Amino acid sequence: MLELEVLSREECDRHLRDSAVARVAVCTPDGPHVVPVNYALVDDAVVVRTVAASVLGTHAPGNVVCLEVDDISPVLHAGWSVLVRGRAEALTPDALDAPLRTWVPRESDVVLRLRLAECEVSGRLLPAGAGRRS
Amino acid sequence: MLELEVLSREECDRHLRDSAVARVAVCTPDGPHVVPVNYALVDDAVVVRTVAASVLGTHAPGNVVCLEVDDISPVLHAGWSVLVRGRAEALTPDALDAPLRTWVPRESDVVLRLRLAECEVSGRLLPAGAGRRS
Numbered sequence A, B: 001m002l003e004l005e006v007l008s009r010e011e012c013d014r015h016l017r018d019s020a021v022a023r024v025a026v027c028t029p030d031g032p033h034v035v036p037v038n039y040a041l042v043d044d045a046v047v048v049r050t051v052a053a054s055v056l057g058t059h060a061p062g063n064v065v066c067l068e069v070d071d072i073s074p075v076l077h078a079g080w081s082v083l084v085r086g087r088a089e090a091l092t093p094d095a096l097d098a099p100l101r102t103w104v105p106r107e108s109d110v111v112l113r114l115r116l117a118e119c120e121v122s123g124r125l126l127p128a129g130a131g132r133r134s
Helices: A007-020 A056-060 B009-016 B055-059
Strands: A021-028 A032-040 A039-043 A045-051 A064-073 A078-087 A089-093 A110-115 A118-127 B023-029 B033-036 B040-042 B045-050 B065-071 B078-087 B087-092 B112-115 B118-126
Touching: A007 A064, A007 A078, A007 A118, A021 A045, A021 A056, A021 A089, A021 B023, A021 B033, A021 B065, A032 A045, A032 B023, A032 B078, A056 B023, A064 A110, A064 B023, A078 A110, A078 B033, A110 B065, A118 B040, B009 B065, B009 B078, B009 B112, B009 B118, B033 B055, B045 B055, B055 B112, B065 B112
Parallel strands: A032 B065, A064 B033
Antiparallel strands: A021 A032, A021 A064, A039 A045, A045 A110, A064 A078, A078 A118, A089 A110, B023 B033, B023 B065, B040 B045, B045 B112, B065 B078, B078 B118, B087 B112
């Protein structure tokens, strides 16, 4: 029976480079929140733009967050996911040289940075054909 | 300038009915974790199969979790997301009459249930054309 396969670090890095949308989970006093975000890889760090007054801007800086990227096909019942877990640093937007695309037209006043070298990076693959209905 | 739009409760329910994959975030003593899952709507509750010894099986029962469903197009820079936040009950798999599909061929010994009537359900839409590069 096929199972979830573990992705190598190289495969995780490739998926992180090739994607632009992630979900970031933070813990708050009233439980976890998840926020879909655009992100970019800049100098071996994941960077996310946000707003200081938002859920992310309030609860991510200085705390451990979990960023998830995936591509899961409802047709093939197959896909992959990559998790990046680590402490988020808060920077001002002008601290980054590289532009950071976002699809939401909103002013951002905080950049969250997760340095990959200081994070847990892990990935899983559900290969096509592994899925079944039960 | 276009912004994220708020989805009505009816639109959230429709997206929850029409999707099969979600990400569930839990808070653990070492920060948040996110797990991609298959889910189903059964009797106005979201149900997820998992394994007692897993991250979800360990940290979700009795605690507030955040389940996120989305469909975001990297081509259109547009999409929607729905969040369901509430306390997860743990049931035995035979407590459910309805079958619960999962694409990962793995024995599940716990079913997590989030009753929508007891949860915060919210949704956001990023309409096509709202996105920009900046």
